[in-house]
Amino acid sequence: MKPYEQLNTPCFIFDEDELLGNIRAFRNSFEACWGQGGVIVGYSVKTTPIAGLISCAVNAGCYAEVVSDDEFALSLEAGCPVKDIVFNGPIKTKQWLDFAFDQGCIVNIDSKRELAWTIDYAKSHGSAPRVGLRINFDLEAAAPGQSMAEAEGVRFGFCFEDGSLAEAIAQLRAAGIEPAGLHAHFSTKDHLPETFAVIAQSVCEIKESFALNALDYVDMGGGYYGGGLRRSMYDDYARAITEQLVKAFDPDKVTLVVEPGGSVLCTPGFYLGRVIDTKTVRDKTFVVTELSKLNLNSTAFARRGFSYELLINEDRKILDNQILCGYTCIEMDRLCDLTQEPELQAGDLVLIRNAGAYTASFTPQFFIQAPPGVYLQKTDGTFEELVSHYHPVVPNLEGI
């Protein structure tokens, strides 16, 4: 049993070894298929926006991929060199966009106002900023059943089919700016390597259609699966993508950027909490814990199957069924059914696995319960508290 007894619960725990192992494997897979142009692995900050984890990733050679001014600031605070920021998303402000251009960050624009500000920047500085364009094409038509946006269509980027991309490129060129990069992040349902091949094919088609001959990077975004015992999947993505890209790009000249989130952050994360109480209602046993389904994020992001481990090191009666429940007053805050497991008691520790992606970033303050704290379990086995949220409330009648 790992020495979790010393930790304030509930909490998230990130295993540094596992995170670094995933990052290294991810980079190795892509580097093995690409050339001297190099591979940049951008840690997707939104997936787990915790300074201590961003620092780990940066120390392991990652860039920080950010989609807001706040994430940009957090990444700098975490020690990411400013030139190692990949600035994405449609909600950048002009101040941070200008700052990113000044600092030579990788900037992928994603909205009309950013296009206008990019052109303003070139005019006011008398020189063209280095800028990439996020692309949008009909992924559902090209890979039926795979786009998260389904037939309604993807909402990010400049659209190829409706002429918006052509218009954006024309406006940039008229201002003396030649695009330096293409950004192709798409959310897909099954995270299939074949879908990434389709996306890479479209990147090539777009490059050729607009004679984008000054591109120095292609950014294939995130959306991969794998990690932990399934690290070999990284190879499948790397092969699928690069086999297409080499048809239009020189791997010795062009940099390949990738932005893994869940695929590297899911397996290093654990969610730990204690049993508060147990009760039997008719023939069902309900186990109330400090955990909650809410802190495991039930949006479309939460794609990984969670699994649990009961940290009990004594003999107990085995029960056919116990229903593991959260602390909230939401009726269906039930995490899972425990079948043929030792009978849980107040104080027992329950560990949820695969809880590292889009969980700590989504914790609500629901039920006036502070979000769980966050620990890093370092390679030497010790724990570092990265986020402390454990503030037990004690009764205080003074002044009432």
Ligand SMILES: Cc1ncc(COP(=O)(O)O)c(C=O)c1O
């Ligand atoms: C632009 C961008 N890059 C990377 C990611 C990371 O995605 P994932 O966690 O699916 O790898 C996201 C997630 O939404 C994103 O929007």
